[in-house]
Amino acid sequence: MEQFQRYFEDRKFVRWVLRPDQDLNDYWQNYLADHPEEQEPVSLARKLILSLRTKNEADHGQEAMDLLTEILREVDRRKRRTYFLMLGFSALKYVAVGVIFFILGFSFYSSKESAELDTLYQMLSETRSNINDTQLLLSDGSHVIVREKQSSIEYQNDGKIIINKQDTLGAIPKGNELNQLMVPYGKHTSIKLPDGTVAYLNAGSRLVYPTVFTGENREVFLIGEGFFEVAHQEGIRFLVNTSDVEVLALGTKFNISAYPSDQVIETVLVEGKVNVKKNGFHFMNNEFLLKPNQKVSYHKEQSEAIITTVNVINYVSWHDGFLNFTASDLSRVIKKLERYYAVQIILDNPKLGLKTITGKLKLVEEPEIALGVLATTASAELTKINETTYALK
Incomplete structure (x- = not known):
């Protein structure tokens, strides 16, 4: 996996994938001939980068999500021996999730070849940066560090962003471009999204969301644990995607725990209703409509889900x-x-x-x-x- 990560930072490799020429072809063919053990990581890295070019095709979202899951599952195969080893794998997971910025179904991607390279290098640099502090990566290139153990972020109606109720960031251009909020171990934060939904992110979590929600769906991507208080919007659904399941909500409060290192993804409903279903990876054959005080547990290895009645306070009190x-x-x-x-x-x-x-x-x-x-x-x-x-x- 270390080799796989390294190829994303190699400018010569990225140029070879995106803009091949004879010299680059000769170089990498010779390289692979001399290093046959690199065939697998090179192949996977090429697939991810090439997915940039197919982003606007009809099935780009499905392909992208499959690629992301492939990375996460490969990382999860490595069993942690110590806490610090786990931190090392977590950093690699962050790199994998950063690829979402290019391959999810939003209009973040620029078709200009020079912009492809610049954006890719910038994102990889950002996803490998220090994760000791909470970080907010905005679509305009801003990179905000929040050092407090407990923090809050709030989008206002005019597009401005308030950090910890005192620091104000100027409004960024509105559009479907993606932002991401990274919360390291030892920290937690809340964020009021552009639609008014409030998400509380637990330690070691990441949320990817657009600058503004448009269309019939409000869609975010979560890794880790989050408690959501969804702002009701008539006829507009709120979707939370994880590596294995999709949670659909219509004005409700619920908790999702979806850490890549855990073998079980849990969704607990506090009030309202949510529908938990298979995502693009087709691991679940059924949909589950939860009632308040119910939990659906999806077991990754068995590819099965179980609904139980629970005391929800045991699952959501962390954000209080x-x-x-x-x-x-x-x-x-x-x-x-x-x-x-x-x-x-x-x-x-x-x-x-x-x-x-x-x-x-x-x-x-x-x-x-x-x-x-x-x-x-x-x-x-x-x-x-x-x-x-x-x-x-």
Whole structure:
């Protein structure tokens, strides 16, 4: 995967794919002859870049989404051994998702060959940038860094953007061009989208959305976890796409957890109604209409979905600053806290992760306080190894 990532940054490679000539053909043919092990990453990189040219064809959205899923699934095959290894894979996932800017069904792409190269290089540079802070990448090229642990972003009716209720960005040109909001581990943010919908993004999440919604659908793409309060617009649907499922809402509140490293995608409905269905990848054969207090869990490996009745507070309370859990496996709670605080929590005995706990945990500023409460609830002992690593035994 490292080689695959490298080709996107190679100007000679991109020029060869987009504007081949005899010299470039000779160079890369010789290169592949000398490095046969590079055939697979070169082939996949070429497919992604060439998808730029087919963007305006009838089935471009389907092809693009298939390509994105292929990348994400390849990354997910790599099992994490440590938290820091996971961070390395997360950075690569961010690179993959950045390709969405070129291949989703929006009018972001410019057909001029020089613009193709410039835009591609710029996007790849941005997606590989520091992910320690929340980042807002706008369609006009602006790159806004938000350093606060908890932040808010709001689009106003005049197109201006308010950061943390005080900093104002000038209005950017309206159109279908895409923007993306990246939230690293240890941070979380809320964003009021141009249509008035509010999305709360949990740690380690990314949202891709247009500068303005047009047409019969309001469509966004989510990786990670988000709680949505959808602004009702008569006859205009709101769609949230993930790597495996599509959630259709009509003025409602719901939560989606769709981290690439998790084997289950969960959609929980708080109020209103949503329809959860297969997306372009055809993994689900049915549609599921959820009622309030219901959850649909899509299991990636089995390609099946299950509906259950749940206490929704256990799934949506994170955006209000606390975790609520009922008979939850300690390992699941730990995973949420690792993402929220950007720490690693080591279990001295793996069987401890199977222990079920019930309670309410306030997500205070200092992780050591919250983890101490968790340890007490689980009748375990917490040890701090360093600033980012803790152990439970």
